[in-house]
Amino acid sequence: MGGPSGAGAVHELLGALPLVDHHCHGVVTADLDRTGFESLLTEGAGWPGSGISPFDSPVGVAVRRHCAPVLDLPRHAPADAYLARRAELGADEVNRRFLAAAGTAVLCVDTGYAPERLTTPAQLAEPAGAAAYEVVRLEGVAEAVAAGGVEAGGYGAAVRAAAEDAVRRPGVVAVKSVAAYRTGFLLDPARPTDREVTRAAAGWLAGSGGRPRGRLEDPVLVRHVLWTAVDLGLPLQLHTGFGDDDLRLHRADPALLTDWLHLTAGTVPVMLLHCWPYQRQAAYLAAVFERVYLDVGLALHHVGPARAGAVLAEALEITPFRKLLYSSDAYGLAEFHHLGAVAFRQGLAGLLRARVDADELSLADALRIARWTGRDNALRVYGLPGPPQEPLDSPSGTTELPIRNH
Structure with missing residues (x-):
């Protein structure tokens, strides 16, 4: 029901x-400064001197809301605090945390x-x-x-x-x-x-x-x-x-x-x-x-x-x-x-x-x-292997095996 x-x-x-x-x-293995981070935060080019930051966009807000806690920051942490914490942890630790958190x-x-x-x-x-x-x-x-x-x-x-x-x-x-x-x-x-x-x-x-x-x-x-x-x-x-x-x-x-x-x-x-x-x-x-x-x-x-x-x-x-x-x-x-x-x-x-x-x-x-x-x-x-002991579902309820396409 x-x-x-x-x-x-x-x-x-x-x-x-x-x-x-x-x-x-x-993902990038080097530590990133603000310019480097912002250049990867957007699909567009950076606009230095424009006063327009990628942090002030839907994706920037989402990073501050949903990614900040992974770095032990409060939700909606300011951009400067976010970047400072990222630099403090270093690229390897930042990458490890986010890749593990993705599940x-x-x-x-x-x-x-x-x-x-x-x-x-x-x-x-x-x-x-x-x-x-x-x-x-x-x-x-x-x-x-x-x-x-x-x-x-x-x-x-x-x-x-x-x-x-x-x-x-x-x-x-x-x-x-x-x-x-x-x-x-x-x-x-x-x-x-x-x-x-x-x-x-x-x-x-x-x-x-x-x-x-x-x-x-x-x-x-x-x-x-x-x-x-x-x-x-x-x-x-x-x-x-x-x-x-x-x-x-x-x-x-x-x-x-x-x-x-x-x-x-x-x-x-x-x-x-x-x-x-x-x-x-x-x-x-x-x-x-x-x-x-x-x-x-x-x-x-x-x-x-x-x-x-x-x-x-x-x-x-x-x-x-x-x-x-x-x-x-x-x-x-x-x-x-x-x-x-x-x-x-x-x-x-x-x-x-x-x-x-x-x-x-x-x-x-x-x-x-x-x-x-x-x-x-x-x-x-x-054609990838499924989870151990867990068959893939099919509409009929029967086991559906992976199919190789080559």
């Missing part, structure tokens, strides 16, 4: 559930973007008490091939071979593309021909000494990356929606992938990352394509726990419950691993409890959805 007392079980379950963070990054059992770590000195997957997992897996960024693979020197005619095959080598590394469970940043999704959905790839590679590799001119952002070569991902057979993570100012947001709408998803239907799982403000478009795609999944990571810690439930509610309006996953997309600051988990746990618990109280969900259904979203959906899609 539903009701306030029964629905409290949802909060208890999500509060204690070891989460699977299916997409995140490492994450599995971390799938994107290692493809690291302009700062970041933890490796193993270094990230150790203080969290978690298992670590790697996500390979394919644009980085292609750029490394080009930087190493390759003839245009051999570029396509060389990228394919390098990608195959990369995904054979121990612990790799997925690949990722940042096509949303490079070209956006307004692309010809068809697989490019070998001739098209050679011609595009010739233009890109016409830089000094036969090395590439800039990063990979030719539309044909980006399409080649996407289709290489399909051939590799692993889950493909795609950044969609919200990101830094390198992004053109109107071209990062996942609905623009519809024709490509028709062509690739039945191949690899496609994991739509972040999605905000396009979580409803992503939900539509997950509702109509069998192998499309989504999360609302990154957005959750930027809107904070106070609005996380609203974002999750829109994502779950039509999304099948086996299709929504948890991610933090935490990068740089260990606070984001903790804050992402807090926002997800509180937001989803409040949403499910409201539906139980309204008799729109049974308590049993709410508990199952909580476990699926926070843990089991990711274990299943990525």
Whole structure:
């Protein structure tokens, strides 16, 4: 039966559930001054001298409210006191506290973007008490091939071979593309021909000494990356929606992938990352394509726990419950691993409890959805081992074994 007392079980379950963070990054290992910390607190650039601090934003307020107690500070501690305590403890202790507090059992770590000195997957997992897996960024693979020197005619095959080598590394469970940043999704959905790839590679590799001119952002070569991902057979993570100012947001709408998803239907799982403000478009795609999944990571810690439930509610309006996953997309600051988990746990618990109280969900259904979203959906899609002595739930009540997608 539903009701306030029964629905409290949802909060208890999500509060204690070891989460699977299916997409995140490492954290900075160096001590940070105010400028360094604030530069990582926002997706935008810093504005020195503007009088506008990232602490005076929803994410800044959420850090002061939900992260300060982890550093033994009172809730809503002033920014100066927060930064002073962080400096007093040092980066190693700060990282240890937040990674442990997140309560994450599995971390799938994107290692493809690291302009700062970041933890490796193993270094990230150790203080969290978690298992670590790697996500390979394919644009980085292609750029490394080009930087190493390759003839245009051999570029396509060389990228394919390098990608195959990369995904054979121990612990790799997925690949990722940042096509949303490079070209956006307004692309010809068809697989490019070998001739098209050679011609595009010739233009890109016409830089000094036969090395590439800039990063990979030719539309044909980006399409080649996407289709290489399909051939590799692993889950493909795609950044969609919200990101830094390198992004053109109107071209990062996942609905623009519809024709490509028709062509690739039945191949690899496609994991739509972040999605905000396009979580409803992503939900539509997950509702109509069998192998499309989504999360609302990154957005959750930027809107904070106070609005996380609203974002999750829109994502779950039509999304099948086996299709929504948890991610933090935490990068740089260990606070984001903790804050992402807090926002997800509180937001989803409040949403499910409201539906139980309204008799729109049974308590049993709410508990199952909580476990699926926070843990089991990711274990299943990525083919990861489940908790000892605890079979994954399925709608029929039978045991559902993890599925390897390669």
